[in-house]
Every structure is written in structure tokens, then in C-alpha cells.
Amino acid sequence: MSRWRSNRHRPGPLLVLLAVLLTACPDGTGSPPRGREPETTTSPAVDAPSPGDPIRFGFLGEPATLDPYDETASDLTRYIARAIYPSLFTLVPDGTPEPLLAADMEVDGSRATVQLLRSASWSDGSPLTARDVVASWRRARGTVTPSGFRDISSARAVDPATVAFRGEVNDWEATLARAAYILPSERDARTTAGPFRIARRTPGLEVVLEPDPLWFGRPKAKETIRVRFIRTTGTMLALLERGELDAAAFPSMVNAAERVQAAGLQADSALGWETIRLSFGTGLSRLQRAGVAEALDLGVMKETLIRSDGRRATTLHPAPDRASGPYRSVSxxxxxxxxxxxxxxxxxxxxxxxxxxVYAQLDATDVAVEAAPIDPFIFYGEWLRADPSDVSIRRASGAPGLGIPPDDPAGLDHFPLFQVRTYVVWRPEVEGPRSNPTLDGPLWNARDWTSTGGS
Known part of the structure; x- marks a missing residue:
């Protein structure tokens, strides 16, 4: 018997597929709320920010940690990490690496020597040194994080401002830009070295990022950012319309551009590395995982749900320049x-x-399936440590060089379904946001944002 579990809607297993696809799904969850959410039933009066007020930026869900090398780190973790931790290089929206902490780099085949900016310091005023870089490389090597550090076989501090790397690396700049954050080697979690520092964190609600006057880069951040954790896309859109959010990482959805325009909002989007994929648990064998993937009619899903906001993934490692070519051996x-x-x-x-x-299509092939929407705070939080489901549908960001090895589905831990547009949405009072579909995420240029306060 197949089952759908939800608080407010239980479709039967014999629903017609198009009716299933075109039915709006409920915002209810299978778990009680965690944290506080702003009400969405008050009057539509707009509460525009005044000059000097923080910019309120919304994310769907809440990261379990702000440590990008923790086992529960997610894309949300990495997006916030970009604002508070440096890396030797960083990624602009088209995937091009640009130097950040690196003052100079010499490459000789499998070796790279990087000179650090001598002006770099942590938010407590202590110098950022090669020792911090090596300690961060060690942490990344010991995790499953999608960090470029994991592709580097050795790192050592030559002197306080020089790091020597070794590894079979094709593009050193891109590798050192790919979520290779530098964290303090011996300081507490509140010590940062990005354009922002953590002013306050309220679990279940927000983290407040204020400009760090000691940041070594240019330009200096101008505005405090209140990163708000939102439970549903409906709530996010309502808060943006009412002026209770100023900007947001708006998930792609049916008619996203039209809905944003109708709400009087501005938006920027890019089709790049963001994918929607199936993530498989350990309870299914490789053949069973392939069987699940083969049972899905991605063409129907593309035409009814993704539409012009994306395309079918045709490789196990989707990227902007890898739009064609068949999966290998996924049969x-x-x-x-x-x-x-x-x-x-x-x-x-x-x-x-x-x-x-997915529920309807698997059920139509006589696969017994139980489907359930899960509280996003749990789904993107504690479930990253131990996801009890056999198959989960997730969004994932990528970056140049991530998954470059030949498509080998022997493990098939993840199966990409679609590449989708990455959106950032903002009210007219805010200037500067721009979408970045790489792992650097929507806060990549937050130091450039300004708010006119509605004037």
C-alpha cells in the first residue's frame, strides 16, 4: 500500500498524474513549529525600512550550523559562511574565480604557493596567518563537504604569510575558491574574518550580520543584514509584499517570475549550478536506486512544473556548459x-x-511508497546528519570543478533531476543584490548592498 502523509491533505494512490502536478500543495508540516514566524494574516500595509535600518533578508529553512566544515553543514551554511569567512579565491556568478585572501600565487604543475594579504586579520584584531589556512585545509579533508580543499593532498605553512599546496589539481584558482573557507585555528566560533561579523544569533528566527570594521577587503560593508529563517515560500512572498522582508533567496517555483512581478518586486536569476536531485539513503541498493530513477517521467515533470525555469539534467554532474549528453550506465x-x-x-x-x-509515478509502477513533506528546519538541519528516508528530494548548489570526474553512477548517492534557476528577489528600496548560482550563494556581494529607506 502506498501512503501520503501530511497534516491536511491525503491524496489516494490512484490520482491522475496531471491533477497531482497541478494541485497546489499545503504549507502544513508533519512536525510542530520550531522558532517564531511572523504572522501572515495582518493588513497589507508596507513597513519600508528607514535609512540606517538593517536589511532583512530571508532564507527558506534554517542551517543547523554556521560552521561550513561541520557534518550538518548545508548550502544555507555555506551561503552565510561567505559573508563571515574568507577564502583564498571567491566565485562570481559566472563561476570565474577572483582573488580574495590571496595576494599572489605561483603554480608549478601539482604545486601551488600562495602569498596571503598581510593586512588580513580576524574580527578580534589578531592576524590571519598561514597556520589558519592549513588548519582549515585539515578540517575540510576530514569531512564530506564539497570543498576544494578536499582535492588538495597536502598543505604546509612556509611562513606566516605563505602556504604551499600539493595535489593533482587542474585549476588551482577554481579549486581554492570552491567552498574552501578559512576559519580561525584556535579561536571561538564568533571570531570571523569576512566583510561581516556575527552580532547576534537567535535559533529558529535569525542571525544578524553587522559590518566588520577590521575587514581587509574593499569595499567595506555598508549595511547590517538580518538574515531571517522562513518556513514556507508563501510566507516569504507575503513578507516581501508587506515590506517585512527587504530581500530573499527566493526558491524557483511554477510561474516564479510572474508572481514576483505581480508583487511589485525586483528579481535577478541565473541558470547555472543549482539542481533538484534525489538523494538516496543507505537502505537501497544501487540497482534499486536506479530502478527508482528509471520509473520517473522527467519529461512530464519538466513541462508541468519546471517549465521555463530550468531544464532536465542530462549528466550526473550538471553545469552551465554541460547541458547535453546521456547519463552513463543509469539503466x-x-x-x-x-x-x-x-x-x-x-x-x-x-x-x-x-x-x-514522484509519489504518483512510483505508485503507478507498483512501487510501495510512503511520501511525506518534512519541516524545513528539520530537513535542512538535523536530517543532514542522519536522514531516515530512503529517498529525499533536495536542492543543491554546485561550482566549477565540483564532480568533474567522469559520470560514474556506481554508487548513485545522488541523482540530479533538473537544473533550475537561482533567484534573488528584493524590494525597490534595496540596491545591489544579484543572483549567484554557485556555492557562494546570494550573500556573495552583500557588502555592496544599500537601502534607500523608501526615499
Whole structure:
């Protein structure tokens, strides 16, 4: 027997597929709320920020940690990390690496020697040194984080401002820009070295980032950013319309551009490295995972849900310049003979609609499936440590060089379904936001943002 679990809607297993796809899914979750959410039923009066007020920026869900090398680190973690931690290089929206902490680099085949900016310091005033870089490389090597540091076999501090790396690396700048954050080697978690520092964190609600006057880069950040954690896309859009959010990382969804325009908001989007994918748990074999993937009609999902906001992924490592070419050896799968659980984050409108589609299509092939939308604070939080579901539908960012090895689905831990547009949305009173579909995320240029306060 197949089952759909939700607080407010329980479709039967024989629903017609298009009816399933075109039905709006509920915002309810299977868990009680965590943290506080602004009400969404008050009057539509706009509360525009005054000059000097923080810019309120919304994310869907809440990261379990702000440490990008923790086992529960997510894309949300990395997006915030970009604002508070440096890296030797950074990625602009088209994936081009640019120097940040690196003053100079000499490359000789498998060796690279990097000179650090001698003006770099931590938010407590102590110098940022090669020792911090080496300690960060060690931490990244010991995790499963998508950091470029993991591609480097050795690192050593030559002197306080010089680091020597070794590794079989094709592009050193891109590798050192790919989520290779520099964290303090011996300081507490509040010590940072980005354009912003952490002023306050309220679990379940927000983290407040204020400009760091000791930041070594240019330009200096101008505005304090209140990063708000939002539970649903509906809530996010309502808060933007009412002026209770000033900008947001707006998830792609059906008719996203039209809905943003109708709300009087501005937006920037890019089709690049963001994907929607199936992530498989350890309970399914490789053949069973392939069987699940083969049972899905991605063409129907693309035409009814993704539409012009994306395209089908045609490689296991999607990228802007890898838009064609077949999957390799993802065939001959065996449908699971036991009931499997499929989950997606509640509140993400597109992913919960895709959850319905996956449920209906698997059920039509006689795969026993239990589907359930999960509280996004849990889905993007503690479930990153131990996801109990057999299949989860997730968004994932990427970057140049991430997954460059040949498509080898032997493990098939992740199966990309679609490449989708990455949006950043803002009210007219805010200037500067620009979408970045790489791992650097929407706060990549937050130091350039300004607010006119509605004037």
C-alpha cells in the first residue's frame, strides 16, 4: 500500500498524474513549529525600512550550523559562511574565480604557493596567518563537504604569510575558491574574518550580520543584514509584499517570475549550478536506486512544473556548459520490493509538488511508497546528519570543478533531476543584490548592498 502523509491533505494512490502536478500543495508540516514566524494574516500595509535600518533578508529553512566544515553543514551554511569567512579565491556568478585572501600565487604543475594579504586579520584584531589556512585545509579533508580543499593532498605553512599546496589539481584558482573557507585555528566560533561579523544569533528566527570594521577587503560593508529563517515560500512572498522582508533567496517555483512581478518586486536569476536531485539513503541498493530513477517521467515533470525555469539534467554532474549528453550506465535498475519512504521539505512549493509527482509515478509502477513533506528546519538541519528516508528530494548548489570526474553512477548517492534557476528577489528600496548560482550563494556581494529607506 502506498501512503501520503501530511497534516491536511491525503491524496489516494490512484490520482491522475496531471491533477497531482497541478494541485497546489499545503504549507502544513508533519512536525510542530520550531522558532517564531511572523504572522501572515495582518493588513497589507508596507513597513519600508528607514535609512540606517538593517536589511532583512530571508532564507527558506534554517542551517543547523554556521560552521561550513561541520557534518550538518548545508548550502544555507555555506551561503552565510561567505559573508563571515574568507577564502583564498571567491566565485562570481559566472563561476570565474577572483582573488580574495590571496595576494599572489605561483603554480608549478601539482604545486601551488600562495602569498596571503598581510593586512588580513580576524574580527578580534589578531592576524590571519598561514597556520589558519592549513588548519582549515585539515578540517575540510576530514569531512564530506564539497570543498576544494578536499582535492588538495597536502598543505604546509612556509611562513606566516605563505602556504604551499600539493595535489593533482587542474585549476588551482577554481579549486581554492570552491567552498574552501578559512576559519580561525584556535579561536571561538564568533571570531570571523569576512566583510561581516556575527552580532547576534537567535535559533529558529535569525542571525544578524553587522559590518566588520577590521575587514581587509574593499569595499567595506555598508549595511547590517538580518538574515531571517522562513518556513514556507508563501510566507516569504507575503513578507516581501508587506515590506517585512527587504530581500530573499527566493526558491524557483511554477510561474516564479510572474508572481514576483505581480508583487511589485525586483528579481535577478541565473541558470547555472543549482539542481533538484534525489538523494538516496543507505537502505537501497544501487540497482534499486536506479530502478527508482528509471520509473520517473522527467519529461512530464519538466513541462508541468519546471517549465521555463530550468531544464532536465542530462549528466550526473550538471553545469552551465554541460547541458547535453546521456547519463552513463543509469539503466537496468530493479524496482524496490519493499515500501520506501520519500520526503521533501514542506514549505518549498516546487519540491512538495515534485514529491507528489514522484509519489504518483512510483505508485503507478507498483512501487510501495510512503511520501511525506518534512519541516524545513528539520530537513535542512538535523536530517543532514542522519536522514531516515530512503529517498529525499533536495536542492543543491554546485561550482566549477565540483564532480568533474567522469559520470560514474556506481554508487548513485545522488541523482540530479533538473537544473533550475537561482533567484534573488528584493524590494525597490534595496540596491545591489544579484543572483549567484554557485556555492557562494546570494550573500556573495552583500557588502555592496544599500537601502534607500523608501526615499
Amino acid at each position: 537496468g535498475g530493479t524496482p524496490p520490493e519493499v515500501e520506501i519512504s520519500v520526503t521533501a521539505p514542506a514549505g518549498d512549493e516546487l519540491l512538495t509538488q515534485l514529491l507528489r509527482a
